[in-house]
Amino acid sequence: MGTYLMLWQLDSARVPVDPKERGAAWSAMMEMVKKDLEKGILKDWGAFVGEGRGFGIMEGTETEISINLQRYSPYVHFETHPIMSVSQVGEMLKALAD
Numbered sequence: 107m108g109t110y111l112m113l114w115q116l117d118s119a120r121v122p123v124d125p126k127e128r129g130a131a132w133s134a135m136m137e138m139v140k141k142d143l144e145k146g147i148l149k150d151w152g153a154f155v156g157e158g159r160g161f162g163i164m165e166g167t168e169t170e171i172s173i174n175l176q177r178y179s180p181y182v183h184f185e186t187h188p189i190m191s192v193s194q195v196g197e198m199l200k201a202l203a204d
């Protein structure tokens with residue numbers, strides 16, 4: 107199991123022009139995010155101020171991460187990056203010294 111940083115971006119072609127419709131769509135998406143946080147699927151989530159982009163942190167296998175991200179398709183595009191913890195970086199540095 108790994109930890110992944112997901113940079114997300116809304117598909118601007120799918121964002122409603124009407125503010126009420128846009129608010130309803132965002133609210134539905136935020137309910138999904140809240141449930142994922144409650145279930146522990148998402149460890150952290152945030153939106154960049156004034157942008158239709160943000161980040162999420164997930165833990166799981168590549169397959170689990172892929173399945174969870176597909177739930178947001180086609181409205182959200184993701185760029186994913188596996189990340190290392192402090193202890194993992196420490197192990198890597200220790201291996202360099204050996």
